[in-house]
Amino acid sequence: MAAPIEQLWFLWDPFVLYVILVLLAPDIFYLVSWLIAPRRPSRVKKTAFESGQAPIRSALGSFPVEYFPYVIIYVAYAVIAILIFVSLVAVAEAGVTPSLLLLLTLATIASFYASSQLKEIVGRRG
Amino acid sequence: MIEQLAQSIVSAPEPIRTLLSWIFSEAFIKAAIFPGALFSTILGMFAVWYERKLLARVMLRVGPMHVGKVSGILQLIADAVKFLAKEPITPSSAIRPLFWVMPSAALLLSLLLFAFLPFGAGWIIYPSEIGLLLFFAVIAVSPIPILLAAYASGSKYPFIGLTRMALQLFGYEIPLFLALAGVVLMAGSFNLQEIVEAQARAPFVLPQFIGFVVFFTAALAETERVPFDIPTAEGEIVFGWQTEYSGAHFVVFQLAMYEKTLALCVLGSLLYLGGWHGPPLPFVPETISAPFWVVVKSLIVFTLMVLIRGAYPRLSIDRVLDIGWRYLIPLALLNLLITGAIVYFLGTLG
Amino acid sequence: MLYGIGSRSFHEPTYIEDGARSGAMTVESEVKEIIVLEGGEGLVFSYGPQHPGTGHFRMIVRVIGDTVIELDPDPGFVHRGEEKMCEYKTWITNIPHLERPAILDAAGMLYPYCLAVERLMGVEPPERAKYIRPLVAELNRIGSHFYYFALYGVFLGLTTPFLWCFGDREFVVDLVQFIGGQRITHSYLEPGGVRNDVPKKVPTELVQRFRAWYRDATGRSPKEGELSDDFPKYVLRVMDFMESRLENYKDLILENAIFIDRTRGVGVLTREMAAELGAVGVSLRASGFRRDVRVDEPYDAYPKFKFEVPVRTEGDSYARAWVAYEEMLQSVQIIRQAVEMMPEGPVKNKQHPINLRVPAGEAVARVEAAHGEMTYYVRSDAADRPYRVRIMTPSFRNLLLVPYLAKGRRIADIPVIYWSHNMWPVEWDR
Numbered sequence: 009m010a011a012p013i014e015q016l017w018f019l020w021d022p023f024v025l026y027v028i029l030v031l032l033a034p035d036i037f038y039l040v041s042w043l044i045a046p047r048r049p050s051r052v053k054k055t056a057f058e059s060g061q062a063p064i065r066s067a068l069g070s071f072p073v074e075y076f077p078y079v080i081i082y083v084a085y086a087v088i089a090i091l092i093f094v095s096l097v098a099v100a101e102a103g104v105t106p107s108l109l110l111l112l113t114l115a116t117i118a119s120f121y122a123s124s125q126l127k128e129i130v131g132r133r134g
Numbered sequence: 135m136i137e138q139l140a141q142s143i144v145s146a147p148e149p150i151r152t153l154l155s156w157i158f159s160e161a162f163i164k165a166a167i168f169p170g171a172l173f174s175t176i177l178g179m180f181a182v183w184y185e186r187k188l189l190a191r192v193m194l195r196v197g198p199m200h201v202g203k204v205s206g207i208l209q210l211i212a213d214a215v216k217f218l219a220k221e222p223i224t225p226s227s228a229i230r231p232l233f234w235v236m237p238s239a240a241l242l243l244s245l246l247l248f249a250f251l252p253f254g255a256g257w258i259i260y261p262s263e264i265g266l267l268l269f270f271a272v273i274a275v276s277p278i279p280i281l282l283a284a285y286a287s288g289s290k291y292p293f294i295g296l297t298r299m300a301l302q303l304f305g306y307e308i309p310l311f312l313a314l315a316g317v318v319l320m321a322g323s324f325n326l327q328e329i330v331e332a333q334a335r336a337p338f339v340l341p342q343f344i345g346f347v348v349f350f351t352a353a354l355a356e357t358e359r360v361p362f363d364i365p366t367a368e369g370e371i372v373f374g375w376q377t378e379y380s381g382a383h384f385v386v387f388q389l390a391m392y393e394k395t396l397a398l399c400v401l402g403s404l405l406y407l408g409g410w411h412g413p414p415l416p417f418v419p420e421t422i423s424a425p426f427w428v429v430v431k432s433l434i435v436f437t438l439m440v441l442i443r444g445a446y447p448r449l450s451i452d453r454v455l456d457i458g459w460r461y462l463i464p465l466a467l468l469n470l471l472i473t474g475a476i477v478y479f480l481g482t483l484g
Numbered sequence: 485m486l487y488g489i490g491s492r493s494f495h496e497p498t499y500i501e502d503g504a505r506s507g508a509m510t511v512e513s514e515v516k517e518i519i520v521l522e523g524g525e526g527l528v529f530s531y532g533p534q535h536p537g538t539g540h541f542r543m544i545v546r547v548i549g550d551t552v553i554e555l556d557p558d559p560g561f562v563h564r565g566e567e568k569m570c571e572y573k574t575w576i577t578n579i580p581h582l583e584r585p586a587i588l589d590a591a592g593m594l595y596p597y598c599l600a601v602e603r604l605m606g607v608e609p610p611e612r613a614k615y616i617r618p619l620v621a622e623l624n625r626i627g628s629h630f631y632y633f634a635l636y637g638v639f640l641g642l643t644t645p646f647l648w649c650f651g652d653r654e655f656v657v658d659l660v661q662f663i664g665g666q667r668i669t670h671s672y673l674e675p676g677g678v679r680n681d682v683p684k685k686v687p688t689e690l691v692q693r694f695r696a697w698y699r700d701a702t703g704r705s706p707k708e709g710e711l712s713d714d715f716p717k718y719v720l721r722v723m724d725f726m727e728s729r730l731e732n733y734k735d736l737i738l739e740n741a742i743f744i745d746r747t748r749g750v751g752v753l754t755r756e757m758a759a760e761l762g763a764v765g766v767s768l769r770a771s772g773f774r775r776d777v778r779v780d781e782p783y784d785a786y787p788k789f790k791f792e793v794p795v796r797t798e799g800d801s802y803a804r805a806w807v808a809y810e811e812m813l814q815s816v817q818i819i820r821q822a823v824e825m826m827p828e829g830p831v832k833n834k835q836h837p838i839n840l841r842v843p844a845g846e847a848v849a850r851v852e853a854a855h856g857e858m859t860y861y862v863r864s865d866a867a868d869r870p871y872r873v874r875i876m877t878p879s880f881r882n883l884l885l886v887p888y889l890a891k892g893r894r895i896a897d898i899p900v901i902y903w904s905h906n907m908w909p910v911e912w913d914r
């Protein structure tokens with residue numbers, strides 16, 4: 009014991025110690041695997057998996073544009089989520105106010121309306 | 135006997151005494167044993183065993199039986215050894231550093247969730263005023279290693295899994311957040327310990343049943359469990375984003391997914407089922423009965439997840455997005471409104 | 485023809501030797517040769533053969549985003565040359581290998597061969613055999629349909645029906661084993677009858693095993709005296725059990741909200757398409773055609789049985805599952821009647837010599853096998869072996885439907901569309 013344990017501050021903080029242990033956890037698996045697993049790479053083994061066949065063309069495909077409307081909705085709801093988060097911080101300090109209830113009512117009505125309209129925007133089943 | 139032991143500790147040479155005092159310190163016990171590394175790993179292993187046994191009951195079979203004599207309790211260790219003894223193959227099309235690091239990163243983020251979860255008054259690794267926010271922040275970040283892992287695989291089925299996961303996981307974070315917001319509104323705090331204390335009289339699942347349903351559905355989707363196992367849909371896209379991972383990488387990823395599931399189950403028990411509030415156990419001190427109730431309640435949530443796996447097939451991605459955006463968000467907002475009204479007109483229930 | 489199944493020629497497979505450390509040899513298919521899908525935008529990938537969502541064949545799929553633009557099934561991975569093999573084996577030794585293409589449905593595979601050879605020989609099987617053959621064929625149909633639902637669940641991510649089906653199928657398979665001596669490849673049917681008579685008593689172990697499973701599956705023990713080792717009584721009891729279990733399957737599969745959501749409106753085969761593309765089996769009946777060889781061209785004792793041909797008009801994957809489900813119920817009815825109406829008597833005209841000679845001529849016979857209409861064309865030139873045997877399997881005819889139905893669908897629908905036709909890769913490759 010070269011370094012006295014008292015001087016290593018990180019050993020006395022539960023969170024830091026936990027993070028250290030968590031960082032070590034996968035390494036145990038990799039160490040055991042390194043010790044007992046065979047290592048015989050070959051060209052065929054290293055080809056990308058494609059149902060046992062040689063890969064056809066490149067792997068990078070196109071993003072499913074069918075669901076693009078949802079990405080737009082994400083942006084809209086992200087704003088509402090931030091709004092609600094900010095009001096929650098206010099709630100923690102001042103409690104629920106009528107204006108917050110008004111905001112929530114508006115958001116709820118808007119979301120119900122949006123979800124009823126969304127069906128037409130995102131046509132299901134192509 | 136104990137006196138002799140204590141005597142020998144006191145009379146032990148200096149470095150060993152310091153080591154012992156470190157081992158019995160709060161930091162070591164919390165980080166390494168109880169809510170920390172050992173406990174979360176054992177809980178994860180127990181969950182896998184429990185899921186197998188319960189699913190076997192649903193499916194009219196017996197499940198693991200032989201390894202470890204009693205009910206195949208050691209089957210998981212046998213499985214882990216089997217996986218670790220397999221060659222981890224890196225495809226030549228993969229981006230190597232990313233491909234190798236991402237399983238560990240995913241496990242790190244999943245296990246990190248346990249640092250913010252209290253298992254009783256004081257049984258928490260990182261007590262914080264904004265514990266729930268920190269938990270949510272880690273949940274929000276946790277898809278990133280998986281996305282990068284899929285991207286780094288350089289293969290087609292992982293790529294399809296990647297696109298599916300990007301759509302699914304980011305789509306279910308807002309409902310999850312809105313469901314959590316209802317709890318914060320009612321408890322008036324982001325501190326998980328205070329949230330549990332606020333449920334001393336009645337668990338939040340009673341006033342916020344809709345919130346619990348939204349939370350549970352979003353948790354299923356976030357952890358990719360049936361019927362939301364679309365990014366890894368076996369039978370459609372082989373194993374989705376995990377297709378190229380084998381051996382130790384695969385074990386680490388699987389463990390990461392189970393730990394994330396369990397962390398969300400524990401969170402569900404803390405937020406909605408009253409956490410450590412439960413009937414007192416005879417002859418058991420509060421410090422032990424509190425974690426006991428948290429674990430039992432978490433396993434109830436987990437049991438629900440397993441039973442759903444036994445009864446429902448996989449949804450399709452368009453339906454999943456439909457449920458997330460068109461049903462869960464309005465329901466979560468409605469729950470928030472109801473909760474706000476209850477708090478405004480009746481005051482906090484705690 | 486849009487999709488040339490089997491018309492595409494591949495290069496001779498090139499074997500690549502990979503380094504000194506690995507002596508493994510592998511086949512690298514020539515990607516350039518995929519004519520249909522060459523060029524064009526989107527992501528092209530093979531779907532199978534090493535894929536949990538296909539059998540022993542592959543589909544080359546081109547997708548843009550999540551939409552399938554083209555899908556090209558590529559069978560032939562498990563081709564055995566059954567037809568050519570027939571020309572080198574005698575009329576009797578052909579029996580064991582002819583059932584191999586669909587071992588789940590060995591009776592259905594053999595049935596038309598036996599009928600065709602009987603027509604060539606101009607013989608009729610004895611009355612008792614006319615009941616035993618449908619009995620075994622319907623047992624095989626139930627077993628095969630159990631397999632269908634088992635994998636239908638697995639392809640949709642639900643493993644419960646897989647284990648339920650295999651648990652229940654065990655007792656159908658045990659009955660087949662007990663009648664024919666083998667669980668699946670029983671070679672029980674032969675031209676002019678069946679190989680041996682049905683035993684009178686069921687082994688006690690089988691009854692015990694059934695009792696234990698009955699308790700596990702239903703949660704209650706069968707009543708005293710309900711289970712007997714008398715063959716007809718035991719079969720009737722197993723059929724009652726199957727009927728009650730099928731109620732559970734209805735809850736688990738056909739009335740499961742997510743199952744309905746995943747299959748309804750997916751892979752719609754219209755009545756016109758079904759007629760044009762030559763669909764058979766459940767695919768045809770789910771598209772509004774009341775066609776079943778057992779009714780249209782009845783053979784053996786089928787005209788004496790009372791049963792219905794289930795028909796749906798939607799033509800989607802759900803309708804196909806529904807038709808298969810109803811067929812199982814009808815099979816249970818047929819088995820009950822066959823057991824009850826079975827007359828006493830011999831089960832075959834005479835023991836055939838191994839070098840049986842069949843008079844010259846040609847004959848066609850078809851039956852309703854588990855996967856659909858199964859046709860054999862047999863030609864004899866009075867030798868001790870066939871001159872030509874042509875096998876037309878239902879799976880191959882239904883495979884042709886897949887590209888048309890998958891076009892424009894999501895990737896997630898591919899396994900549903902493929903499997904809902906109740907197909908079997910080995911059967912179409914023969």
